[in-house]
Amino acid sequence: MGRRPHVLIIPFPAQGHVAPLMKFAYQISDHGIKVTFVNSDFIHEKLVAALPDEDEARSRIGLASIPDGLGPGEDRKDSLKLTDSIFRVMPGHLKEFMEKVNNSNDDEKITCVIADSAFGWALEVADKMGIKRVAFCPFGPGSLALAFHIPRLIEAGLLNSTDGSLLNDELICLAKDIPAFSSNRLPWSCPSDPTLQEVIFRLAFKDISAINLSNWLICNSVYELDSSACDLIPNILPIGPLIANNHLGHYPGNFWPEDSTCISWLDKQPAGSVIYVAFGSLAILSQHQFNELALGIELVGRPFLWVVRSDFTNGSDAEYPDGFIERVAENGKIVSWAPQEKVLAHPSVACFLSHCGWNSTMDGIGMGVPFLCWPYVVDQFHNQSYICDKWKVGLGLNPDENGFISRHEIKKKIEMLVSDDVIKANAEKLKEMTRKSVSEGGSSYKNFQTFVEVMKQ
Numbered sequence: 001m002g003r004r005p006h007v008l009i010i011p012f013p014a015q016g017h018v019a020p021l022m023k024f025a026y027q028i029s030d031h032g033i034k035v036t037f038v039n040s041d042f043i044h045e046k047l048v049a050a051l052p053d054e055d056e057a058r059s060r061i062g063l064a065s066i067p068d069g070l071g072p073g074e075d076r077k078d079s080l081k082l083t084d085s086i087f088r089v090m091p092g093h094l095k096e097f098m099e100k101v102n103n104s105n106d107d108e109k110i111t112c113v114i115a116d117s118a119f120g121w122a123l124e125v126a127d128k129m130g131i132k133r134v135a136f137c138p139f140g141p142g143s144l145a146l147a148f149h150i151p152r153l154i155e156a157g158l159l160n161s162t163d164g165s166l167l168n169d170e171l172i173c174l175a176k177d178i179p180a181f182s183s184n185r186l187p188w189s190c191p192s193d194p195t196l197q198e199v200i201f202r203l204a205f206k207d208i209s210a211i212n213l214s215n216w217l218i219c220n221s222v223y224e225l226d227s228s229a230c231d232l233i234p235n236i237l238p239i240g241p242l243i244a245n246n247h248l249g250h251y252p253g254n255f256w257p258e259d260s261t262c263i264s265w266l267d268k269q270p271a272g273s274v275i276y277v278a279f280g281s282l283a284i285l286s287q288h289q290f291n292e293l294a295l296g297i298e299l300v301g302r303p304f305l306w307v308v309r310s311d312f313t314n315g316s317d318a319e320y321p322d323g324f325i326e327r328v329a330e331n332g333k334i335v336s337w338a339p340q341e342k343v344l345a346h347p348s349v350a351c352f353l354s355h356c357g358w359n360s361t362m363d364g365i366g367m368g369v370p371f372l373c374w375p376y377v378v379d380q381f382h383n384q385s386y387i388c389d390k391w392k393v394g395l396g397l398n399p400d401e402n403g404f405i406s407r408h409e410i411k412k413k414i415e416m417l418v419s420d421d422v423i424k425a426n427a428e429k430l431k432e433m434t435r436k437s438v439s440e441g442g443s444s445y446k447n448f449q450t451f452v453e454v455m456k457q
C-alpha cells in the first residue's frame, strides 16, 4: 500500500481566506488525506482562542504556524507593512517547516502544497522543493479571469502597467456573460491609497505566474454560476459552494467566537421575517454611516440580526444612536460574530444586507437568500454586479450626494427586496442549482472527486 497523502495548506492571513480553506481542509481530510494547516503564528492564536473547545479542532486536522515577521503588538492592519514582512520572512520559515516535517518521518512526507492564490511565493517554495502544487482562489472566477488577462490588457493599452488603472473610459469586457469592469470595479482599485493599489496590482500580476506553476487551481464557486469566466482560466476546478454547516460542529476557521444564541433567537421569529446584516471581517464604517445603518434597519420595523464586530467603526467602540438599543430591544439582536451559514440557512431569514465578500456571496447563494448589496472594497463591487445584474438575486444601495447610504435608502430597498417575488424565485433556483452541483454527479462534486483522486496518486 502507498503512503497516505499529506497535504500542507497555507492561507493568506485574513478571515475571508482562512475560512474557505479551512472548510476545504475538512472536506479533503474526510477522504483519508492527512492535512496540516499552516497559519501565521498571529492568526493561529486567534483561531484557537475563538474555539469553544480546542481539542475538537486538533483531532481532525493538524494546526501549525510560522512567524509573519512582525512583533506581537505591531499593526497588522497596515497592509503594506504586513505584506512586506510576509515576503521577507515567510518563504524561509515555510521551507524550514517543510524540511523539518519531511525529515521527521518518512511516512509523513508532504505530498502536495495547497496555497492561497494570493500567496504565490508558497507555490514557488513548493516548486523548488519538487512538491506537487495546487492554488486555491478565495475570490470569484470573474476577478480571477481578469487577473489572468492583465498582460494582454496592458499590451492592448487598456491598463496602466504600474497601478492597473484604466487608461481610458472603455469598460473591460472579458466575455459576454461576465459583468464588465469599470474603473471602480477593478479588484485592485483603491482610490484613497494609490500606493496600496500599486502593491495589490503588482501582487495580482505576480501571483498569476506562480498560479501557472501549479498543477491545479481550485475555486469556491460553481461552474454553472459563471461558466464564461471559468472557461477563461486554465486548469480551474470549481468545487463550491464550500459549506461547513452540515458536517462540522465548531471548526477552527473563525477569528472571533461565534455567538451561538443567534439560532435560538431566530427560532422565535416568524418565517421569512428577519433582516440579517453582516459585513464580513474587514469593512469599517464611519460613525455617521454606522448611525444611518442603525436607523435604517430600525425604520423597517422588522426583526433583525446584526453582526457588529468589535472593530466595525473607525472610532474605537461603535456608538449607537441615542435610545437605539432600548427601542430595538424587542425585535433586534446584535452580536459580534454569527454562525453565518447556519443563520442564512434558517427559515426565519428574509434577506441578507451584505458587503458582498466572495464567501458571503457563496453563503447567501447556497442558502437561497436575496441580497441587499453594500460593497466596500476590492472584488465586492464586481460581486455586486453578479448578484444584481447577472444572477438577479439582489438589489444595490445608492449613495446620496455626499457619498453616504441614507437610512431612507436602506428602508426603501429592504422593503422593495422582501416584496420582490422574482428575486426570491431566482434565489431559490440558484440554491437548487448549487445543491445539485455538490450532490453526486454534479459539477462541483465531480471536480472534487477528481481532485481527491489526483491527491491520492
Ligand SMILES: O=c1ccn([C@@H]2O[C@H](COP(=O)(O)OP(=O)(O)O[C@H]3O[C@H](CO)[C@@H](O)[C@H](O)[C@H]3O)[C@@H](O)[C@H]2O)c(=O)[nH]1
Pocket (backbone or CB within 6 Å): 014, 015, 016, 017, 019, 020, 138, 139, 254, 278, 279, 280, 281, 282, 283, 307, 336, 337, 338, 339, 340, 341, 356, 357, 358, 359, 360, 361, 363, 377, 378, 379, 380
Ligand atoms: O458574523 C459573521 C460574519 C462572517 N462570517 C464568515 O466570514 C467569512 C467572511 O468572508 P467574506 O464574505 O469573503 O468577507 P471578508 O472577510 O471581507 O473577505 C475578504 O476576502 C474575500 C476573499 O478573497 C473577498 O472576496 C472580500 O472582498 C475580502 O474583503 C465568510 O466565510 C462568512 O461565512 C461568519 O462566520 N460570521
